[in-house]
Amino acid sequence: MKTPAEPCRTADLVGRGAAWAPGTCGELAQGHLDGIAVMVTCPIAVGSKAVVELSHGSAFVHGPADAPKARRALASTLDLLGHPELNARLELESALPRSKGMASSTADVAAAIAATATALGATLSPQQQAELAVAIEPSDGVMLPGIALFDHLGGRIARTLGPAPPMRVLVLEFAGEVDTEAFNAGTRANDVHQDGRFREALDLIVAGLANGDPRQIGEGATLSSQLNQGVLPKPRLPDAMKLGRDAGALGVNVAHSGTVIGLLFDGEAERIAWAAHSARQRLPDIVAIHDCRLIGGGAVVQPGTRRTVATTA
Secondary structure (H helix, E strand, C coil), rough: CEEECCCHEEEEEHHEEEEEEEEEEEEEEEECCEEEEEEEEEEEEEEEEEEEEEECCCCCEECCCHHHHHEEEEEHHHCCCCCCCCCEEEEEEEECCCCCCCCCHHHHHHHHHHHHHCCCCCCCCCCHHHHHCEEEEECCCCCCCCCEECCCCCCCCCEECCCCCCEEEEEEECCCCCCHHHHHHHHHHHHCCCCCHHHHHHHHHHHHHHHCHHHHHHHHHHHHHHHHHHHHCCCCCCHHHHHHHHHHCCCEEEEECCCCECCCCCCCCHHHHHHHHHHHHHHCCCEEEEEEEEECHHHCECCCCCCCCCEEE
């Protein structure tokens, strides 16, 4: 991949595509399944939008300097679809905080992949998108539909567990940052810890999705959050759990390789508002609070943005 000093010219436009991909509030669960590190996704209705313009040229990719992974994802997608020679311009918009465990870079990557495919008039399966993403970095599985079980390091496990239930996540953002790539490369992240308890948490979430029971999902997420205290402790987790109980939340979840904590609700606005107000009083070190809807994963192609003409051989 080459990166020019100037943007791509659009005079010889091959195609233009735009796509949006969700971020997450950490994960509903994370642990090891038969020795493979896996997560259960927690997609939210806040994410990243990518716009890609392709033109004839010499394999130059121009994009934001602070988004090298998204630029690599764009180039990898062009390679996969047989057009590595094209020039590309990438624009990104994101409402996600960085380095907090909210899948900001994965959302950028997933949106860039989908937008690039759209610009060429192609469609990539969620599995193909996942394989492209994990080749670049450990990924949060936001490209998979619904709530999914995902091997975020190797992409060997990638399956939807069920559609997202009508739940909301009150995301509590604290100070500090975690380099997810460095964390996942460390020995602590790769230790097989409390495998049986993780299976218990996973079974609760799977049952809750199958039965339409958000309370089971909250119970499983809470258990996984507690297990993660032995891997990447959240000093404020006990306080957040107490706040959640007082507010009538269904449970808590965390960014297992980040700093955010989520309070899980079944959509009761008054309880969520009370929890948000109380969080600022009880947790003075909180940085921001985000009231988010839990949604199914998957990149969404933006309507009316594709304009593709034949590429030269």
